[in-house]
Amino acid sequence: MQPLDEQQTAARTWFEHLRDLICAEFERIETEAGSEAIFEYTPWDRTDPSGAPGGGGVRGVMKGKVFExxxxxxxxxGGQLEGEFGKTIHGAADDPSFCATGISLVAHMANPHVPAVHMNTRFLTTTKRWFGGGADLNPPLPVKEDTAAFHAAMKAACDAHDPAHYPHFKAWADTYFYIPHRKVHRGVGGIFYDHLEGDFDANFAFTKDVGRAFLEIFPKIVRRRMDTRFDAVDLAAQRAWRGRYTEFNLVYDRGTLFGLKTGGNIDAILMSLPPVATWS
Incomplete structure (x- = not known):
């Protein structure tokens, strides 16, 4: 892939820094629970369809007492987008060259009372440049207090930049994280945004604040619920819910499709799948 320019480098550096902050906090939670679990990191390289080097990344995974x-x-x-898929990507209809840098996180929790969560922010370059991403809460057993706290954190991040952001991006998340064949939402929502282009500095600052808001609120929710007692009925509900989560990610999720269509690392792309799920 081509060398990164100043904006791409700044975005990559932030995503790596955010990764380090999040992983350190999640490891602290495991330590507090009496676990020695830590993240294991696996680097990977991508080859572009042209045969040229296509960049790569690092996949971090932890399996512990709190974070199942x-x-x-x-x-x-980066490299070249292929065929008809490439034409569907913003700004790539006439020129298939692209560069994408980002962070993607999915946590599946051991205790059914602790919500699963997804967070992703990214910066893409084609003939256009834009940020996208968001965060959404996915509790098998929803608790109104947790839902309200999560949305309040996302709203505060949005309101610091544009009062119109939260209602727009919340509605976008409600539409996006929906399973049509089940006629249910994947979780209790959050925010989702895409194609945020124009003022790089302003959009980058907003994307940073989304990451910071996630880092601030989700560990609080985990600590609030991780010692809650649960039984076999709760566990069965969690695993059935995970089945629906899996269906969404494999059938509808744009990030999964983008990764598969651009020759990404299969283990990294499918790390969003839960460790145990059931269907009936």
């Missing part, structure tokens, strides 16, 4: 399975990926890839 959490994956945090940071990748920076």
């Amino acid at each position: 399975k959490v994956g945090v990926n940071v990748s920076t890839v």
